[in-house]
Amino acid sequence: MRILKAQQINKTVTTSDGQLTIIENLSLSVEQGTSVAIVGASGSGKSTLLALLAGLDVPTSGVIELNGKDLTAMDEEGRAKVRAESVGFVFQSFQLLPGLSALENVMLPLELHGAPDAEVRARNYLERVGLGHRVAHYPKQLSGGEQQRVAIARAFASEPKVLFADEPTGNLDSVTGATVIELLFDLNREQGTTLILVTHEQRLANRCLRQITIDAGAITSDLSVDEDEIRVELSE
Amino acid sequence: MSDWKLAAKFLWRHWRSGELRVLSAAIVLAVTVVTAIAVFADRMDRSLQRQSNAYLAADRVVTGRFSIPEQWQDLVSDLPLEQSFTAQFGSMVFAENDMQLASIKAVAPGYPLRGDLEVSDVPFGLGNEVYFADGIPEPGEVWVDSRLLPILDIELGDTLAVGNRDFKVSKVVIHEPDAQQGFSVTGPRVLMNYADVESTGVIQPGSRIFYKWLLAGEDGSLDEFEQRIKPELGEHFQFRTLQGSQRSIGSALDRGKSFLMLAGMIGVLLAGVAIAIAAQQFAEKHVDTVALLKSLGAEAPKVRKLYFTQMLMLGVVSSALGLITGEFLHQLIASSLSSLFGVELLPASWTAYGLGFFTGLICLLCFALPPIWPLPTISPVRVLRREINIEQLSVRTRALIGLSAVILLIAIYSQDLKLTVTVIVGLIAILIVAVGLSLAMLRSSGQLGAKAGSTWRLAISNLQRNPGHSTTQIVVFSCAIMLLMVLFMVRTSLIDEWRLQLPENAPNHFILNIGANERAPLIEEFTAKQFEFNPLYPMVLGRLVGKNGETFSEEDRDLSNALRRELNLSWTDSLAADNNIIEGQWWDQWQSVDGENGVSVEAGTAQEIGIKLGDELIFSLGGLELKARVSSIRTVDWNALTPNFYFLFSPGALDDYSPTYLTSVFVPNDDKRFINEFLRRYPTIVIIEIDRIIERIKAIVTQVSQGVELVLWVVLLGGVLVLIAAVSASMARRLHESSILRALGSGRKLIVGSLWLEFSLLGFASGLLAAFGAELILFALQSLVFEATSRIHPLLWVFGPILGAFFIGLLGAFACRKTVTVPPALVLRELQS
Structure with a gap:
């Protein structure tokens, strides 16, 4: 089943030097439950693409459908509703609120959507990311890896259909990054979430079933990998 | 979870993280100062109304x-x-x-x-x-x-x-x-x-x-x-x-209330500035939070509701807290002033508390909401692209909203359009001058900084980095210090004046109704007891009935109390030390034309009745008519508690009207029994003890200024809050800079020294500006209100800048202590993440 579809999308912005095209005539579709890595050099437009696909931003032209809903036909309120229902995020800079404890950070999206069992679910996810003993700690009392694990717990706690991750290991050393990647894919598999991530780290891209490379706002390659091949690669 | 519950939860979390403390403290302060003054004034109003009924x-x-x-x-x-x-x-x-x-x-x-x-x-x-x-x-x-x-x-x-x-x-x-x-x-x-x-x-x-x-x-x-x-x-x-004289009590009370309310208004204004700075900082900190909330699916109306509900809750809780502290402060003021009234103060009406509460909400609405208002409009893309920011309302719009709040509050407090307009125009004028002067000082400090050492350069560049904040702080502190200076000078000079006029042996008894034959023995007895006493003034009771050949009409009598009652008329050839001729001549220079009698009139009375030099006044003394030409107009120091008269005649003018005499004398406490013996010997003489009056007036001066001082200390607290708000708004930048400096090997001494210097310079400038403002106000007070000779107060110019530099330097360095106590590595890591 197709969860995400982008058709002929363009994104141009006005700068002091005139119009700048960031995404140009880009089309893609993503099946539910898969994992997609969007790779490309700095400035290739991958973060902009992620923002457009997640409904955080709107394309200048083209259509984006997420979970069967046309994001481009909606206003910001409508897109917010879709994000609330179907989308989770993991960011490079973690985006944890410094004044909230680990538990409260994970509870935040659940509370926003009025989940009655927010605390129980948040505790459960913190256990699953291995931070059950640090629920009362504040972000500044946690290491970078721990902070990203809290962010992953927060992203999965609202059980989204699609999880968007923007350079999730960009701020982490390679060992911590590997642990975080492992966690991300384990949870993804367990929950059947669709994972769309932006990265320039090949190791992370290789874990995905599909790798889309973009350059100057256009797709230059789109490779699908058999799941079994990944297992083989990992075992090697 | 309901939105209210969620908002309460969020509010608690924000409170816990310390983001809302300055904002809340500023609201509490505004409500405290207004509640204390409004409740006290209301109680005083009701009680004095009741007390003036006591005259009946x-x-x-x-x-x-x-x-x-x-x-x-x-x-x-x-x-x-x-x-x-x-x-x-x-x-x-x-x-x-x-x-x-x-x-x-x-x-x-x-x-x-x-x-x-x-x-x-x-x-x-x-x-x-x-x-x-x-x-x-x-x-x-x-x-x-x-x-x-x-x-x-x-x-x-x-x-x-x-x-x-x-x-x-x-x-x-x-x-x-x-x-x-x-x-x-x-x-x-x-x-x-x-x-x-x-x-x-x-x-x-x-x-x-x-x-x-x-x-x-x-x-x-x-x-x-x-x-x-x-x-x-x-x-x-x-x-x-109750009529007539009681009306003047009412208007005096109204003036007193307006003055206190306007002093309170400055407190509210300072609190408003602190609220605006703190709210701006809160909004800046929450741009990322709102972007995150929106990326998590919160719609703009929900975010708006969430934030506005939090602000409303904060406003209600802080205002309620302000009501409690205001009640406490008012109790302090009331207990320091209660003995002035002699009657129990009646409880205040609820409107007085309502005014305080209303002030808190208005301050929040007009100072805190404008910076927070655009927060929900932030695009959720900011979670990915940090360069995206919100469009704040322009400084001019925010200043206009704040100014309207101030105008609204002043209008409500004073309930007087003319006073409101005067105060607003005055405030704007003061602000323009103060802002101009402080900007000029900041600019000239730049030239100084260029030639100075590294500590100075760092301090001055910090001041110039954000001229808006520096100017706000200078203006705020100079206003607060100026008010304290004025109060201090007025109080000390008032009390000094009293001490000068009422030395240890100031007259404490008035002696009236002394018969002509009792004068010599009385002087003899007082001299024998070594009592200090004033000359014996002759006194004749009479009415002023007409001027320049015309009898005063009913309307004239309504205008002046002096026309409605019997006056104590006297004559003397020597002008008392506390009398000053402002027009015409005293008897030693005055020439009587055709044997006419002369009369010297007290300036206030002359103005009230419309008497001019050269007018012919007609008096009735026990049914006999006496005419006299106005030869001079005198000012009289009624505070001196020595015998003084509205009308003093030329020597001999009242010879035919069998006068009695009056004087005042100081009788030491040990000799109070003498009064008993004295009265026994002279039963027709009337003695009025004025020790009690003197005691009471001294107590009033001290107590009133204590009450006002309490209010002004709270106002100064408003200034401190502004400093804290401004420091905490710049804390992230200061931490960053000091971490880099320390990482590059700068010593603690340089950083602490530059902080000290930065705030001391701020304090010095505020003190200087305050001395200038206070001098102007004192000049106006001395020449217009106290009718005294105005003079320069060098102490203000010396101590204002020095104490301002010392205390604000200390306060600022203390508020910024984190910049040298937090390890630089921690700061740099936090900033990176």
């Missing part, structure tokens, strides 16, 4: 030369009014060997309905010896004026006869609420029970008796009573209510 000893009085007709009781039987009666007459009273003409007042139970009767068990009692009477004299007992005891050579507990009846003298009367104001030359008071009057047998047909029917109660019943009684009064009875 009731709310309404019916007076007459005949006893109050019994059938009039039917008029009030259904009204919830308290009532009492008094009858006043002159009669001889007798002791074993002596007798004296006394002013007898018979009072019925309940007297006084308003105010308090002060009595003592010690003749001429002072201080703790005086207490409020718990009722009226028992039948068979009288309470008397202290001076009657030596005249009759009796002690408390002895017997005194009025007419056919003997009474036990059980207390002395110190003060009656409805005593005649001024110096009345009637006999000493004897207060007796109304029920005893008949048994004395002194009331005969044709006796001159003054009856009063006293009534007190709620306004509605009193109005109803007035309507019923007025048609019944006829020509023998009068209905009396």
Whole structure:
């Protein structure tokens, strides 16, 4: 089943030097439950693409459908509703609120959507990311890896259909990054979430079933990998 | 979870992280200062209204030369009014060997309905010896004026006869609420029970008796009573209510209230600035939070509701807290001032508390909401692209909203359009001047900084980095320091003036009604006792009836109190030291034309009646006409408590009018008994003890300034809050800079030194500006209000900048201590993440 579809999308912005095209005539579709890595050099437009696909931003032209809903036909309120229902995020800079404890950070999206069992679910996810003993700690009392694990717990706690991750290991050393990647894919598999991530780290891209490379706002390659091949690669 | 519950949860989390403390403290402060002043002013208003009714000893009085007709009781039987009666007459009273003409007042139970009767068990009692009477004299007992005891050579507990009846003298009367104001030359008071009057047998047909029917109660019943009684009064009875002089108490009170409210307004304004800075900082910090919330699917209206509900809750809780602290502060003010009133302060009305609460919400609405308002419009893309920011309302729009709040609040506080406009224009003028001067100072510090060492350069560049914040702080601190300076100078100079005018041996007794033949022995006795006393002034009672050949009309009399009553007229050839001729000539230079009499008029009276130099005034002295030409206009220092007169005649002008004499004298406390002996020898002389008045005025000056000072300290606290808000708004930048400097090897000394210097410079500039402002205000006060010679106050110019630099330097360095206590690595790591 197709969860995400982008058709002929363009994104141009006005700068002091005139119009700048960031995404140009880009089309893609993503099946539910898969994992997609969007790779490309700095400035290739991958973060902009992620923002457009997640409904955080709107394309200048083209259509984006997420979970069967046309994001481009909606206003910001409508897109917010879709994000609330179907989308989770993991960011490079973690985006944890410094004044909230680990538990409260994970509870935040659940509370926003009025989940009655927010605390129980948040505790459960913190256990699953291995931070059950640090629920009362504040972000500044946690290491970078721990902070990203809290962010992953927060992203999965609202059980989204699609999880968007923007350079999730960009701020982490390679060992911590590997642990975080492992966690991300384990949870993804367990929950059947669709994972769309932006990265320039090949190791992370290789874990995905599909790798889309973009350059100057256009797709230059789109490779699908058999799941079994990944297992083989990992075992090697 | 309901939105309210969620908002409460968020609010608690934000509170816990310390983001809201300055904002909340500023609201608490604004509400505190307004509540304290409004509640106190309201209580004072209600109590003084009630207390001025004490001048009547009731709310309404019916007076007459005949006893109050019994059938009039039917008029009030259904009204919830308290009532009492008094009858006043002159009669001889007798002791074993002596007798004296006394002013007898018979009072019925309940007297006084308003105010308090002060009595003592010690003749001429002072201080703790005086207490409020718990009722009226028992039948068979009288309470008397202290001076009657030596005249009759009796002690408390002895017997005194009025007419056919003997009474036990059980207390002395110190003060009656409805005593005649001024110096009345009637006999000493004897207060007796109304029920005893008949048994004395002194009331005969044709006796001159003054009856009063006293009534007190709620306004509605009193109005109803007035309507019923007025048609019944006829020509023998009068209905009396508070008029005339009491009106001036009301207007003085209104002015006092306006002044306090405007002082409070400065506190609110400072709090508003602190709120605006803190809210701006809160909004900046929450841009990321809102972007995250929106990326998590929160719609803009939900975010708006979430934030506005939090602000509303914060406003309500902080305002409620402000009400409590305001109530506490008002109790402090009230307890420091309560002894001024002599009556229990009535509880305040709810509107006074409402005003405080309303202020808190208005401050929040107009100072905190504008920076927070655009927060929900932030695009959720900011979670990925940090360069995206919100479009804030322009500084001009926010300043306009803040200014409208200030105008609204001032209008509500003063309830006076003219005053509001004056204050607003004044405020704007002060702000423009202060901002201009502080910007000029900042700019000139730049040239200084360029030539200075690294500590100075760092401090000055910090000041110049954010000229908006630096200017705000300079203006805010200079306003607060200026107010304190003005209060300090006014209070000390007022008290100094008092000390100068009332030295240790200031006259404490006025002696009146001295007969011509008593002058020499009196001077002899006072000289023998080594008492310091003023010259004996002759005094003749007379009325001013006309000017330049025309008699004053009813309308003229309505305009001036001096035309409605008998005046004490005198003459002297030497001008008293506290009198100053401002127009015309004193007798040593004045030339009488055709043997005309001359008269020198006090300036205030001359202005009130419209008397000019050269006018011919017509006086009536015991039915005889006396004309005199105005030869000079004098100012008089009424504060000096020495004998002074509105009209002083040329020597000899009053020779034919058999004057009595008056003087004032200092009698040491140890010699108070002398007064008793003295009065026994000269029973017709009247002595008025003014120690009590002096004590009271000294207490008023001290207590009023203490009350105002309390308010001003709270205002200064507003200044401190602004500093804290501004420092915490710049904390992230300061931390970053100091971490980099420390990482690059700069010593703690350089950073602490530059912080100290930065805030000291700020304090120095504020102190300088404050001294300038205070000097201007003091100049205006001295020349316009106190009518004194204005002078420069060098102390302000020296201590203002020095103390400002010291305290603000200390405060600022303390508020920024984190910049040197937090390890630089931690700061840099946090900033990176």
